[in-house]
Amino acid sequence: MLRLPRFSYLRPESVAEAAQILSEYGPRATVVAGGTDLLPKMKRGQIEPEVVVGIGHLPELRQIRATGDGGFEIGACVTLTEVVASSELQAAYRGYTRAAALVSSPALRNSGTIGGNLCVDTRCNYYDESYEWRKALGFCMKKDGNICRVAPASATCRAIASSDTAPAAISMNATVLLVGPKGEREVPVESLYQDDGQFYLTKAADEILVSLKMPSPGAWRSSYVKVRNRGTIDFPLVGAAAALKMNGSVVEDCRIVITAVGPQPLDVSQAARPLLGRPIDDAILEEVATEAAKPARPLDNADISYVWRKRMTRRAIEQAIKEAAEVA
Numbered sequence: 001m002l003r004l005p006r007f008s009y010l011r012p013e014s015v016a017e018a019a020q021i022l023s024e025y026g027p028r029a030t031v032v033a034g035g036t037d038l039l040p041k042m043k044r045g046q047i048e049p050e051v052v053v054g055i056g057h058l059p060e061l062r063q064i065r066a067t068g069d070g071g072f073e074i075g076a077c078v079t080l081t082e083v084v085a086s087s088e089l090q091a092a093y094r095g096y097t098r099a100a101a102l103v104s105s106p107a108l109r110n111s112g113t114i115g116g117n118l119c120v121d122t123r124c125n126y127y128d129e130s131y132e133w134r135k136a137l138g139f140c141m142k143k144d145g146n147i148c149r150v151a152p153a154s155a156t157c158r159a160i161a162s163s164d165t166a167p168a169a170i171s172m173n174a175t176v177l178l179v180g181p182k183g184e185r186e187v188p189v190e191s192l193y194q195d196d197g198q199f200y201l202t203k204a205a206d207e208i209l210v211s212l213k214m215p216s217p218g219a220w221r222s223s224y225v226k227v228r229n230r231g232t233i234d235f236p237l238v239g240a241a242a243a244l245k246m247n248g249s250v251v252e253d254c255r256i257v258i259t260a261v262g263p264q265p266l267d268v269s270q271a272a273r274p275l276l277g278r279p280i281d282d283a284i285l286e287e288v289a290t291e292a293a294k295p296a297r298p299l300d301n302a303d304i305s306y307v308w309r310k311r312m313t314r315r316a317i318e319q320a321i322k323e324a325a326e327v328a
């Protein structure tokens with residue numbers, strides 16, 4: 001059995017205090033919300049904080065609020081289950097709520113939060129082994145080592161972006177509110193990530209994700225398709241979010257975001273151009289999905305062959321667009 005290492009647990013009274021603690025302790029401290037990703041990682045020695053700062057109890061992070069302009073602000077510590085249970089969010093953001101519903105299992109969605117999901121660590125079959133396993137075979141650059149064991153020629157870690165909700169939120173042009181010791185700032189969800197599996201988040205280590213701001217859906221309809229090993233629990237092998245702005249049966253605009261095919265979610269909406277100004281048909285859909293899947297770079301660091309995962313990227317995109325078009 002893997003045990004948690006020793007650490008100090010701090011319970012701040014506010015987000016500002018939490019940010020202050022993170023700033024004081026620097027890399028020795030980290031935030032925990034639901035703990036469904038962080039705690040297993042601590043058991044495997046992938047993350048070794050001396051201080052863990054709990055934020056799940058803070059009321060300011062636990063609300064879902066209509067913003068008055070048709071949009072919603074969802075507190076970072078709202079659980080995935082609460083998002084899925086909200087009929088208002090379901091009606092407005094089908095892709096996002098579907099992505100939340102497909103994260104892991106019911107028990108983990110009861111604890112797992114939307115902020116934790118957006119910040120969830122990147123994954124790699126090598127790095128996700130136990131400390132002893134990695135020590136025996138040799139550490140890699142994401143933790144304790146200096147080379148990538150999957151792509152030794154790569155200068156950066158290629159661990160895989162694995163948040164299901166991130167691509168869906170990006171496809172709806174959502175933003176996040178970050179609060180740190182220097183103040184607050186709002187950034188598009190897309191710019192929260194970068195093409196490096198080790199340093200996958202662009203936010204400062206002492207910034208706390210306070211809320212997700214979903215703009216009014218207006219005429220946008222959305223969907224999310226996930227390919228995984230077991231339908232009841234696994235991380236995405238490929239994920240595709242699609243959002244369509246329709247005028248009757250004619251597509252006015254289309255956004256496509258794919259995930260689990262590299263270290264960050266990829267906005268591949270440029271490939272959707274042939275769909276615009278016309279109804280969807282199978283031939284155009286195939287052309288668009290083929291083009292949109294091109295930037296996918298799966299490697300041999302997740303289950304099933306990367307060739308199959310690349311092929312499934314195209315299929316997931318096709319299906320996501322079809323499903324978004326079918327939303328009433």
Ligand SMILES: Cc1cc2nc3c(=O)[nH]c(=O)nc-3n(C[C@H](O)[C@H](O)[C@H](O)COP(=O)(O)OP(=O)(O)OC[C@H]3O[C@@H](n4cnc5c(N)ncnc54)[C@H](O)[C@@H]3O)c2cc1C
Pocket residue numbers: 030031032033034035036037038039040055076077080102103104105108111112113114115116117118119120121162163164165207208209210233234235236
């Ligand atoms: C068996 C298993 C299956 C899983 N399957 C999936 C899956 O299919 N899809 C998926 O997306 N995830 C999956 N997960 C990962 C995880 O359960 C979810 O991503 C969950 O939403 C994480 O939320 P949390 O609140 O538990 O995060 P935590 O574990 O508390 O935190 C995760 C990371 O985010 C940081 N963090 C958390 N909240 C904030 C915040 N507000 N501001 C700044 N940083 C923050 C933490 O410091 C930590 O680095 C799975 C996990 C397990 C164990």
Ligand code: SF4
Pocket residue numbers: 123124125126127140141142143147148149150151156157158159197198301
């Ligand atoms: S992709 Fe390479 S560096 Fe990154 S976690 Fe896997 S083996 Fe380590």
